[in-house]
Amino acid sequence: MKRNAYCGCINENDINKKHVTVCGWVHSHRDHGGIIFIDLRDKSGLLQIVFRLNNKNLKLFKMAKDLKDEYVICVKGLVQKRSEDTINLNMFTGKVELIAEDLKIFNKCAKLPFEISIQSEISEELRLKYRYLDLRRPSFQKNFIIRHKIANEVRNFLNEEGFLDIDTPLLTKSTPEGARDFLVPSRLHHGSFFALPQSPQLFKQILMISGFDKYYQFAKCFRDEDLRTDRQLEFTQIDIEMSFVEEDEIMNITERMLSRIFKVILNLDIIIPFKRISYDDAILLYGSDKPDTRFGMEIKDFSQEFKNSNFRIFSSVISNGGIVRGLCVPEENNYFSRSKIEDLTKFVCSCGAKGLLHMRISNFGIESNVIKKYLKKEELNIIKSKFNAKPGDLIIFIMDKDKEIVIEVLAKLRLRIGKELKFIDKNKYSFLWVVDSPLVKWDTGEQKWKALHHPFTSPKNDNIFNNANISTMKSRAYDIILNGIELGGGSIRIHETDIQKKIFEILNISDKIVKEKFGFLLDALNYGAPPHGGIALGFDRICSLIVGERSIREVIAFPKTQKTLDLLSGAPSIIEDEQLKDLGLHVAKK
Numbered sequence: 001m002k003r004n005a006y007c008g009c010i011n012e013n014d015i016n017k018k019h020v021t022v023c024g025w026v027h028s029h030r031d032h033g034g035i036i037f038i039d040l041r042d043k044s045g046l047l048q049i050v051f052r053l054n055n056k057n058l059k060l061f062k063m064a065k066d067l068k069d070e071y072v073i074c075v076k077g078l079v080q081k082r083s084e085d086t087i088n089l090n091m092f093t094g095k096v097e098l099i100a101e102d103l104k105i106f107n108k109c110a111k112l113p114f115e116i117s118i119q120s121e122i123s124e125e126l127r128l129k130y131r132y133l134d135l136r137r138p139s140f141q142k143n144f145i146i147r148h149k150i151a152n153e154v155r156n157f158l159n160e161e162g163f164l165d166i167d168t169p170l171l172t173k174s175t176p177e178g179a180r181d182f183l184v185p186s187r188l189h190h191g192s193f194f195a196l197p198q199s200p201q202l203f204k205q206i207l208m209i210s211g212f213d214k215y216y217q218f219a220k221c222f223r224d225e226d227l228r229t230d231r232q233l234e235f236t237q238i239d240i241e242m243s244f245v246e247e248d249e250i251m252n253i254t255e256r257m258l259s260r261i262f263k264v265i266l267n268l269d270i271i272i273p274f275k276r277i278s279y280d281d282a283i284l285l286y287g288s289d290k291p292d293t294r295f296g297m298e299i300k301d302f303s304q305e306f307k308n309s310n311f312r313i314f315s316s317v318i319s320n321g322g323i324v325r326g327l328c329v330p331e332e333n334n335y336f337s338r339s340k341i342e343d344l345t346k347f348v349c350s351c352g353a354k355g356l357l358h359m360r361i362s363n364f365g366i367e368s369n370v371i372k373k374y375l376k377k378e379e380l381n382i383i384k385s386k387f388n389a390k391p392g393d394l395i396i397f398i399m400d401k402d403k404e405i406v407i408e409v410l411a412k413l414r415l416r417i418g419k420e421l422k423f424i425d426k427n428k429y430s431f432l433w434v435v436d437s438p439l440v441k442w443d444t445g446e447q448k449w450k451a452l453h454h455p456f457t458s459p460k461n462d463n464i465f466n467n468a469n470i471s472t473m474k475s476r477a478y479d480i481i482l483n484g485i486e487l488g489g490g491s492i493r494i495h496e497t498d499i500q501k502k503i504f505e506i507l508n509i510s511d512k513i514v515k516e517k518f519g520f521l522l523d524a525l526n527y528g529a530p531p532h533g534g535i536a537l538g539f540d541r542i543c544s545l546i547v548g549e550r551s552i553r554e555v556i557a558f559p560k561t562q563k564t565l566d567l568l569s570g571a572p573s574i575i576e577d578e579q580l581k582d583l584g585l586h587v588a589k590k
Contacts, residue, residue, distance in 0.1 A: 008045020021076040048097040070109035076102040129567040163214040168203035179223035190584030196222035204241040208532040241534035279437035287411025292484025295423035311374040322401030328387035439475040457491040490535025
């Protein structure tokens with residue numbers, strides 16, 4: 001028997017069609033005595049197969065009786081219309097069934113570690129150990145069908161825009177770009193190592209210098225870092241680079257590509273251009289450089305207003321270089337009881353704050369044990385006016401001489417309250433560009449400047465040669481955010497050798513390291529490098545958001561656990577001594 005149809009594609013147009021042959025896995029098995037029903041599953045969906053007992057097919061019926069879930073079979077038969085009382089409108093094939101005339105069992109199935117046909121809670125460890133079973137589940141297969149469609153749409157769009165799909169090396173040089181490299185020892189050059197790329201950054205810039213103008217790639221990237229729900233040791237990014245462009249052109253290409261994806265996959269009209277906000281405003285209003293803008297409740301700063309206040313809790317913090325910021329929360333269903341305020345106080349303390357102060361706006365004025373007692377009427381009016389507060393609203397303040405604590409705590413508090421009060425519309429897609437980010441940030445641990453994005457990001461202007469304040473310099477970078485998640489980021493790159501060398505100097509990267517690690521890029525920049533820029537988008541993140549999964553592991557066929565283990569294959573594993581010897585390596589004991 002040879003398959004000539006897919007299970008999930010058979011419909012009323014196929015009624016009375018003979019010799020229809022389908023293959024797949026037994027999804028469910030129902031024995032009603034003289035009649036057996038099988039739901040057969042392949043990647044396209046389910047089809048009901050009917051085995052009826054009669055004198056002509058005793059052998060066939062006995063074979064069907066022995067079938068169990070996940071047996072791999074092939075069935076040939078006649079398509080018929082189901083009786084009215086057995087029609088299943090929840091299935092695409094629910095109005096038809098296949099009357100079996102022949103059956104072949106390709107393979108049996110051992111006892112299952114979990115039921116594939118039942119959508120029940122299964123531990124992630126078990127799912128990843130038996131990933132081949134997990135991937136059979138229809139809801140899960142749908143994720144990868146959609147992932148394929150998204151990739152296809154991206155390729156179609158970029159091809160139409162004149163981009164070339166060009167591969168870059170997976171075995172390359174270790175360069176200090178932020179994360180820890182995965183290293184691959186060389187057998188032919190003992191003591192030397194390749195690195196798996198954290199991104200194709202340097203090679204895509206060299207492709208621009210090579211004159212390719214518009215490049216893209218579904219690039220595999222590798223970073224040896226601790227895992228979270230949005231992190232994997234290896235992941236895929238949509239990598240794009242263009243020559244002779246400004247920020248607006250790259251952002252426009254990205255917006256049109258994402259708009260097309262959401263229209264084709266979800267039939268949603270995404271309005272472009274996306275809103276843009278400066279990095280400084282994002283930190284001020286939301287406490288985050290990747291804000292969730294599906295709801296308001298913006299943070300306000302009162303450091304200027306209360307630096308000379310008689311309320312010492314505020315003014316002393318400000319005089320010591322700290323800040324005072326707050327949130328105004330609309331009252332909802334008596335959410336803010338005394339116990340809830342105590343709960344929120346414990347929460348902000350667990351995030352690093354020393355506590356919180358609050359005041360409630362009522363029809364009779366301000367309700368507060370502390371703030372009302374010490375703040376002047378004019379100061380209270382400033383608070384109400386700045387928040388445009390109404391009766392019933394609750395205002396929460398966080399203050400600390402460590403600005404980062406205030407920013408981080410308010411960001412977490414805003415998201416927690418937004419979720420608890422259901423301010424966040426889960427069906428909304430709120431895109432945002434965060435622009436004008438700082439060029440560098442100070443690393444207190446290493447006591448030196450580090451690039452906020454990467455060392456190849458172009459500064460906003462050429463003041464780096466004029467002893468300007470490095471801490472205030474902005475970059476030509478742009479990050480794209482969706483619902484509080486960073487989809488990707490990019491920048492206009494440095495294309496002039498002297499500026500690139502100056503950036504390395506600011507980052508305290510020695511001439512020796514520059515020559516050793518980045519010499520090939522600097523050499524290339526000397527041979528007519530065009531102005532260029534690009535962006536890298538997290539493909540796995542885009543897919544997980546579109547299919548509605550919380551973790552990117554649900555759209556990666558064979559992911560690692562949070563402990564960086566591959567439970568399916570058992571990687572990482574011990575290497576045989578002979579292999580180590582070939583590589584000139586010796587594993588030291590801890």
